[in-house]
Amino acid sequence: MKQYQELSPSPRTIMTPGPVEVDPRVLRALSYPILGQFDPEFTALMNDTMEMLRLLFRTDNQWAFPVDGTSRSGIEAVLTSLIEPGEKALVPIYGRFGHLLYEIAERCGAEVIAVEKEWGGVFDPEEVIAVIRREKPALVLIVHGETSTGRMQPLQEIGKVCRELGVLFVVDAVATIGGVPVETDAWHIDAVIGGTQKCLSVPSGMAPITYNDIAERKITARKKVERGLRTPGGEDWDKAARPAIQSNYFDISQLQDYWGPARLNHHTEMTSMLYGLREGLRLVLAEGLDERFARHRLHEAALVAGIEAMGLPLYGDPACKLPVVTCVAIPEGMDGDLVRSMLLHQFGIEIASSFGVLKGRIWRIGTMGYSCNQKNVLHLLGAFEAVLIRQGASLKAGAGVQAALDVYENKSRRE
Known part of the structure; x- marks a missing residue:
């Protein structure tokens, strides 16, 4: 039988747009003993992580937690939970990852409107605002830092107009969170998706997200409900007229029940990755x-x-x-x-x-x-x-x- 060698990856100086080198203190945290997901010591770590994520995202949002999976899992969770089939979604595209937002929104059943900018530049905010006023979308989905072209889109003016018009403003900040300012509240962003493997210097495997009360109301209104079904605790499900969220794993209404005080079981939390994320956030805030x-x-x-x-x-x-x-x-x-x-x-x-x-x-x-x-x-x-x-x-x-x-x-x- 073939004999497999002990794992010994070569040392690298990683100067890519992600993944990047991981702080040794984060690697150490990944090696700590496993706790049960409902152990009070572990749920306290979950609470710490949410508190630190609010500071990182510069927000007063109640909800700030990681989705278990790579950055794309966070994008899918937010878009799957927010987009209702048939809704109009505007996606300004100035690089590869704008096309990704377009594809996921389309898979969610949105009527997607794309405006494109030649790669190497970004949009003047007024260009996007003019399209918002003309098309009246339900959501605007945009990338903050486009690693495929090395460009960064100004967001503040777009967010202000979205808030005035009642348009949900969703931002992919995977490449920017922890490296440049992401002002969730000041820029009127309703939902933000971050990544661990870039400026946070934590291994890929979690996607920090935050969303405000406006987004939460839409998400909770879409909880999957059927007459006669009861929760594990025996309560009736609320009745809702809106289309149900199709995904179970990426259903943020269930994830927030898991991360909130009720601690309703949804999946088994990625214990070691949470250790790593918490330590990475601690290091960011300590700096x-x-x-x-x-x-x-x-x-x-x-x-x-x-x-x-x-x-x-x-x-x-x-x-x-x-x-x-x-x-x-x-x-x-x-x-x-x-x-x-x-x-x-x-x-x-x-x-x-x-x-x-x-x-x-x-x-x-x-x-x-x-x-x-x-x-x-x-x-x-x-x-x-x-x-x-x-x-x-x-x-x-x-x-x-x-x-x-x-x-x-x-x-x-x-x-």
């Missing part, structure tokens, strides 16, 4: 949100300075650049995949390519969470220069690293 956002901006600035000093063109409109993802145009005639392969196998560094119309045209470099640090930025720039020169690029060796060092030294002098 301080504003301090964390400033750290991401600093290392972005150093990386961009290094890339530009090498003479490589950045991709996309700089006015709407996503601070945690930097896109670099691949020089004409260069094999972008070969460069990535050499970085991985010769230096242990991983960067990403892109999707769709940008496949083979750009490299995407993430500076997210625990991966966002001076050592990683300098290591990447030095290795990147070496590989590009090896592939025949004409550039001044050392220029990128020196430019990044200037950024760091200037910051030190200011302090």
Whole structure:
């Protein structure tokens, strides 16, 4: 019989737009002993997690908890629970993940209206607002940080108009939560979906969400009800005229019963992942949100300075650049995949390519969470220069690293 070796993954410097390196303290938390899902000690950890998520999302919402599954599970849970078949949903698309929102909304039975922007830019909020006023959708679904193009969409003005018109405003903040501000209440966002594997530096496997009272009323009105059915406690189900939520696993009305004081059993909670998420949130809040956002901006600035000093063109409109993802145009005639392969196998560094119309045209470099640090930025720039020169690029060796060092030294002098 085949003998399988002990698991021993290779160490990597992960500079992709996700997943990223995980803080060792989170990895340690993942190894802690298992508690039962209704053990008071464990439900106290659940309560801690909800409290910290409210601070992370900058919201006073009652509901802030993780959906068990990758980021897409959070998106599906929110859209499945909020979208009623036949409703009109507006999806402004400026990259790959806008198309994902479109697809999921369509699967939920929505009449989906898409407006598209050429990749590399974002919408002027007034463009979206004009379509909202014309089409009068029930929901607007939009990506905050589009990792496929490295762009970030302004949301505040859109949210304000949605609130004035009674339109539900749903935001995919998977790439931005924990790395740049996500102002749930101030931007009038009704539901937000985050991710663990990017700026939070927790392994993929949970999707933090939050939603307000407006969204909750719609969700609870759609609870699946049938005459004569009773709850496990013997109470009659409420009668509702609205279409039932089709999914059981992604039914937020049941998930909030599980996370709320009643603790009604819905599924077995991902114990170890909750440990990891709670520890990751604790580390974010201990650093301080504003301090964390400033750290991401600093290392972005150093990386961009290094890339530009090498003479490589950045991709996309700089006015709407996503601070945690930097896109670099691949020089004409260069094999972008070969460069990535050499970085991985010769230096242990991983960067990403892109999707769709940008496949083979750009490299995407993430500076997210625990991966966002001076050592990683300098290591990447030095290795990147070496590989590009090896592939025949004409550039001044050392220029990128020196430019990044200037950024760091200037910051030190200011302090």
